[in-house]
Amino acid sequence: MAQDLPLTNAKRAPKGGVEVRGLSRRFSGRTIIDNVDLTIAPGEFVALLGHSGSGKSTMLRALAGLDPDVEIAGGLTVPDATSVIFQDARLLPWQRVLTNVRLGLRRQDGGNLAVAALGEVGLTGRETAWPGDLSGGEQQRVALARALVREPELLLADEPFGALDALTKISMHKLLRELCAAHSPAVLLVTHDVDEAVLLADRTIVLHGGRIVLDETVKLPNIRDRADPEFVGHRKRLLDGLGV
Numbered sequence: 366m367a368q369d370l371p372l373t374n375a376k377r378a379p380k381g382g383v384e385v386r387g388l389s390r391r392f393s394g395r396t397i398i399d400n401v402d403l404t405i406a407p408g409e410f411v412a413l414l415g416h417s418g419s420g421k422s423t424m425l426r427a428l429a430g431l432d433p434d435v436e437i438a439g440g441l442t443v444p445d446a447t448s449v450i451f452q453d454a455r456l457l458p459w460q461r462v463l464t465n466v467r468l469g470l471r472r473q474d475g476g477n478l479a480v481a482a483l484g485e486v487g488l489t490g491r492e493t494a495w496p497g498d499l500s501g502g503e504q505q506r507v508a509l510a511r512a513l514v515r516e517p518e519l520l521l522a523d524e525p526f527g528a529l530d531a532l533t534k535i536s537m538h539k540l541l542r543e544l545c546a547a548h549s550p551a552v553l554l555v556t557h558d559v560d561e562a563v564l565l566a567d568r569t570i571v572l573h574g575g576r577i578v579l580d581e582t583v584k585l586p587n588i589r590d591r592a593d594p595e596f597v598g599h600r601k602r603l604l605d606g607l608g609v
């Protein structure tokens with residue numbers, strides 16, 4: 366049986382990654398994803414960019430196992446322990462914050478794990494609050510706690526910060542970086558935000574016309590400076606890859 370492990374600040378060894386060969390998705394005869402191969406190493410943080418409608422969410426949904434009609438010609442390996450977060454926190458409004466976090470556990474007896482997870486996202490003391498009484502950023506922190514409380518080997522994140530204001534986004538970037546450093550899941554982050562991608566990811570990929578048209582390692586230290594020439598250069602290459 367799967368075991369729920371406590372969240373701690375100790376760095377964990379990187380866990381399972383992703384390997385997919387020949388992923389395709391058609392909607393009514395229209396090819397959105399065209400025979401794509403993608404590997405994400407254990408513990409690797411990959412940002413997926415592309416224009417609106419390029420198929421980013423379709424790709425994420427396929428990897429999350431949420432799309433029964435995806436075609437996979439060559440095989441798909443995704444860890445059992447996979448968590449997904451979306452732009453909206455998707456909390457149960459009739460359950461208190463702590464119960465929402467416990468819903469992320471594979472067994473339901475881990476109240477102390479959920480309390481620890483809330484501490485890690487900076488929400489100690491808000492356990493008995495209702496989701497509706499939290500700000501958008503706080504709700505997204507709860508969603509992160511719910512995603513990470515089960516120690517996922519893979520975190521799939523579909524524009525999780527897309528609806529947040531600029532300052533909240535900065536604090537969420539810092540939080541996600543810290544949580545990933547502590548827990549080392551592989552991450553696939555779908556984003557429209559080129560700076561967000563270069564700030565957070567080990568690797569950036571661009572989806573266009575159903576294919577991956579750019580795949581580049583981010584050669585920057587963990588703590589990143591937007592003024593660093595390598596940051597500026599990577600952002601420019603991404604914008605070029607996106608054709609903007």
Ligand SMILES: Nc1ncnc2c1ncn2[C@@H]1O[C@H](COP(=O)(O)OP(=O)(O)OP(=O)(O)O)[C@@H](O)[C@H]1O
Nearest residue numbers: 392393397415416417418419420421422423424557
């Ligand atoms: N269930 C569906 N039925 C028909 N078409 C769909 C369906 N889901 C997605 N599509 C189409 O597939 C294309 C890719 O959609 P997807 O949501 O993956 O794009 P995206 O890159 O995530 O866009 P955005 O950045 O705007 O969220 C779009 O043209 C969309 O209309």
